[in-house]
Amino acid sequence: MSDRDDLETTDSTAEPAAESDDDPTFAAAEYADGSITYPPHPVGPNGAERVGTVDLRGHEARVVTWTTSTATPPGVREPNTLAIVEFDLGGGNDDRPVRALGQVAVDDDGEPLDVAIGDTVEPVYAEELREPSAGIREPDSQAWDGFRFRPVE
Numbered sequence: 001m002s003d004r005d006d007l008e009t010t011d012s013t014a015e016p017a018a019e020s021d022d023d024p025t026f027a028a029a030e031y032a033d034g035s036i037t038y039p040p041h042p043v044g045p046n047g048a049e050r051v052g053t054v055d056l057r058g059h060e061a062r063v064v065t066w067t068t069s070t071a072t073p074p075g076v077r078e079p080n081t082l083a084i085v086e087f088d089l090g091g092g093n094d095d096r097p098v099r100a101l102g103q104v105a106v107d108d109d110g111e112p113l114d115v116a117i118g119d120t121v122e123p124v125y126a127e128e129l130r131e132p133s134a135g136i137r138e139p140d141s142q143a144w145d146g147f148r149f150r151p152v153e
Contacts, residue, residue: 024125026056026147038100061085063119075134081112105150121149
């Protein structure tokens with residue numbers, strides 16, 4: 001595998017764990033050369049074989065940049081604050097940071113939380129990233145869950 005003992009990884013040849021609404025994963029791929037990418041790809045950036053996954057849920061990230069979109073696709077909240085974040089995975093992965101793009105979490109009133117460049121955030125699971133019945137496509141094909149980023153206080 002790799003010399004990165006501080007990361008929890010899973011073998012890509014193992015049977016996938018049963019998925020449930022209680023335990024979603026935010027999976028990045030780890031490759032034989034030690035690199036990690038999100039989203040996962042079958043082959044690493046240097047052509048290395050994929051050897052496992054890293055669950056990003058247990059890691060904090062730093063906001064690299066963010067924006068607020070006021071013209072969103074059907075079913076996506078408006079305004080929609082998005083952030084590009086960089087995960088701190090430790091273990092010497094500084095030369096190839098793991099970044100992700102996602103929505104910023106909302107407060108109790110449904111308004112996006114405030115973020116700034118450099119803020120520390122954590123991924124939080126959202127059962128619905130958009131309203132499935134909006135738009136012209138079959139609602140079942142528009143049901144998207146995933147992770148948003150919440151500032152760490």
